[in-house]
Amino acid sequence: MTDPHRRPGLLRRLAPRAVALAAAALVATAVPALAAPGDDEALVRAGHLSVGVGEADVWMVPFSGGDPMVLRGIAYRDVTDYAPVDPGQYTVSVRPAGARANSTPMISATVDLGAGTATSVFAVGDKDEIRGRVFTDDLSAPPRGEAKVRLISAAHDGQSINAQLVGGPDLGDDIQVGDASPYYDVEARDWTAKLEVSGVQAANLSRTVTVQGGGVYTVLVLPDEAGGLQLKAIADATGSQTMPAQGTGVDTGGGALAPADSAQGVPLSGLGAIAALVVLASTAGTLALRRERADRR
Known part of the structure; x- marks a missing residue:
């Protein structure tokens, strides 16, 4: 029997991302086809980048009413594809994997998603101090024949990074954990990314x-x-899927946040957010995604 509470259009877009990572080479994978958001939707993605933190379940409850969406078993290093959601406010709660709906969450926050925006929410830090960062993403197309690249640090606490594409731009100096470089237009080719790490474990x-x-x-x-x-x-994003970023991104319930520029992530309130935003799809395998009634315990 068809679940009357499912949103097939949304669930189809929550496909897991596979990213090829080799000891000496990184080839970024293409994302699935995804239309640019209209004035009545926002694009969001999230990532669990908090080392030492176990799998988690994420609950997203719309202020406007309706059933929550529940995503189970989010593992470290998982980063989602963008998914379209209705603009508006949501209560987001993160609990240890398998915890009951009425259990105390590790984090609970209110987020407000603006129409026409593309936003990334990444958790950084470690099990002793999980922190969330919100980035407004610029998916507009680079010049013809070029690509756009930025760097985000989710390194060990106390580490500072100087990053360079050899023969190309310096991505940034003294990039702290939870911060990002600006976007840079670069030639479409193989690049050597060189990082100098200072501080802890230089x-x-x-x-x-x-x-x-x-x-x-x-x-x-x-x-x-x-x-x-x-x-x-x-x-x-790949060539046919790029789109202009619009709007103001995400608020966290404690007053309006300015849009996150590419140089620094906006911190989330609360204990830090494995998923302050949360239509999350696992890159480590197939996740059980289902909607559950709000009164189910």
Whole structure:
């Protein structure tokens, strides 16, 4: 029997993203086809980038009423595809995986999604201090034959990063955890990303990142299991899917936030947000996504 509460159009868009990551080369994957948001919807995605934090369930309840959406089993390093949602305010709660609906959440926050925007919400930090950052994404097309690239740091706390595309732009100096470089227009080709890491566990890191013409890319700096760092390249949009970012992005319930420029993420209120925004799809496997009645416990 068909579930009357399902939104097939939304669920079809919550396909998992596979990102190829090799020791010496990163090739950013293309995202599934997705139309630009109209005036009556927003694009959102989220990522669990908090090292040492276990899987979590995410609940998103619209202020306007209706059943919550529940996403179960979100794992570390998972980053979603963009998904369209209705603009408006939502209560977002994050609980340990398998916890009951009436249990105390690890974080609970109010978010307000503006129409016509593209927004990323990433959790950074570690199990001792999870923090959320909100970024307004610029998915507008780069010049013909070029790509746009930025870097976001989700490195270890206390680490500062100087980043450069060798033979191209400096992506930024002294990039702190939870901050991002601006977007840069670059040639469509293989680039060597060179990182100088200072502070805790100072090190140098060099990887190859491949970008294609017309694409928009985010390169994430993440802790690895050995205590070092790794890079993960994500294709935010490919040529036919780019669109202009509009509006003011996300508020967190504590007053209006200015749009996040590319140089710094806007911090979320609360304990930090594995998913202050949350139509999340796992890159690590198939997730059980279902809508549940608000009064179900």
